[in-house]
Amino acid sequence: MAVVGAGITALVAAGVTFQTANASEATTAAPETLSVTAAGKLASTLIGDLGADAAGTYYDAQAKSLVVNVLDERAAQTVEEAGAQARIVENSLADLKSARTTLAEDATIPGTSWATDPTTNKVVVTADRTVSKAELAKLTKVVDGLGAKAELKRTKGEYRPFVAGGDAITGSGGRCSLGFNVTKGGEPYFITAGHCTEAISTWSDSSGNVIGENAASSFPDNDYGLVKYTADVDHPSEV
Template sequence: MIDALERDLGLSEAQVITRLANEERAMAAEASLTTALGSSYGGAWLNDDASKFMVATTDPATTKAIEAQGAQPVVVSRSLDQLNGIMQALDQAPQQAKDGATLWFVDVKTNTVSVQAPTVEAAQALVAATDVDKSAVTVAATAEQPTTFINIIGGAAYYIGGSRCSVGFAVTRGSTPGFTTAGHCGRAGAATSSPTGTFQGSSFPGNDYAWVAAPGNTATPYVRGSGGANVTVRGSTQASVGSSICRSGSTTGWRCGTIQQHNASVRYAQGTVNGLTRTSACAQPGDSGGSFISGSQAQGMTSGGSGNCSVGGTTYHQPVNEALSVYGLTLRTG
C-alpha cells in the first residue's frame, strides 16, 4: 500500500506513513462524533494533505466536543440527514429526469448536494423534477461518462435472480454490447447481474438461444480458456463432425471433446429443442449458455446433456450463427 500511494499520490514514504496515521485517527474520531453530535452532524472530511480533519455541525454549541477529538469544527446550515434526504428525493425522481443526468452526490465540503450532467440544463431538469430545497443543490456540466468495468468474456458467470448461467459469446447490436446465452436461462425482460443487463430475446423450447443487452460493459473477443488464459474468437464457421471442440462454463471451466453429430433434436422435460450439435465434452448445471469453440471459431452455447465431469457425459450446444441471424447481432472477434 505504501508503494502504491507513493506512486499514485506523488508522496514520499514518510508522507505516506504520516497520512495513514492521520487517516486512522480521523476514522476513530468520526465514528465517535457521528454518535455524539446526533442530528446536528453535518459530515466530515480530511483536507487535501490529510493534515486536518474537518467536522461539520449545525449546532455551534458542539464545537468544543469536536475540538476535543482533535478535529476542526465547521458550522453549517444543513445536517447530513437533511442532505441525505435530498439525495433520496433525487433517487426517487421520474426515470426520464434521471436519464438525463450523469451523477449526483452529497458534497459535505460544501454542505450541498451536487447534480452533474452533460449539460447544466439536464442537471437542472433532475432538480426541477423534485420538491427539494433548490438552494441546497448545486448543478454543473460534466464530461464524465461512468461505465462499469466488467469485460464480457465467454464462459464467465452471470446471474438471473438467484440462478446462475454462463456467457456464450460477446456481441453487439448497433452500438449496444451484450452476449448470447441459452434461452432456458431467462425470458425476455429478465434482468441479469455481473454483468448487468436485460434479456432482449429468448427462444426455448424449439430453440435454446437468447441474447442479453448489457450497456456499459465491454464486449471482448474472448472465451475463458484453461488456466485463466483467454482464447480469441476469430469467427463462427461451423466445424465438421469429428472435429475437436472445447466448451467454457462457470461451473466446470474449460472442457473438451469432439463433435459427434449436427442437427440433433433433444427432448427436455420442458419440450423438444431442434438443430442442436451433440458433443462428447462434459458439462454440469451452471454451465448452461457457455461457449463452445473449435479452434478460433465460435460454435454455440451450451444447452444441456447427460452425465457430468466426474464420470463424463454428452453435451449439446445451440449453434451460435442462428442466434446472430435471428437477433441481428455482430459477433465480437479479434
C-alpha cells in the first residue's frame, strides 16, 4: 500500500538527505545544555510566547540544545534569553502549512509523501520508485510553484508501511513501544517514538534479544524514530 499525504511524516523524513537550510544563525551566548524532556518543555513555552513568530523547533542531540526557528531579531532575542538557540528563517509555519495544503489539493499521488522539516525550513516532498514519469512531472510542477517553501526528493525504495503490534521494546534501561513495521530500500525497519530514540540507540525485544539500531531520530517537533532491524526476526504487519 502506498503512503499518500502528510500522515506518515516519519517515512518522508527517513527517506531523504536534508540540505542546509537558507537561514542565518544568531550570534549570541551559547544555548543551555538541555535534556530531551527539558527541551520539549521549553519548546512548548517558547511556542506559546512567540506565537506567529515561531517557525518550528527541533532538538540538536549532539549539542544537547533546543533550536527554535524565528522570523526576526526580536523573536531571536526572546529565544536566546530563554536558553535556546535561535535561527532566523524565511518561511513561517503559516507559509509551510499553506504549502502542505497546496500539495494535498494538487499533488496527492500514490507513492509520495511530505513533511515539514524544521532543519531546512521547508516542506520536503519525496516520491518513491513507483511514481511514473507523468506523475513526477506533475509533482515537480507543483513543488516548483511553491518556490523556497518546498523541495522534491526521490527514493529508490517503495513506501509500504505495515501495522505493527505495539510490542514492548527496551534498551539502556528504558522501555518504549514498537509503532509499526516499514520497509526502506527493500530492508526492514520499524517506527517508534522520537523521544525514545533520542535517549536509546540499540533496541531489544521483550526477551532481551537485540533486534535493531537507530537509523534516524527527530524530537521534539517531529516525534519519530526509525530503527533498522539487525536480527533475523519476524516483523509481521499485525496489530
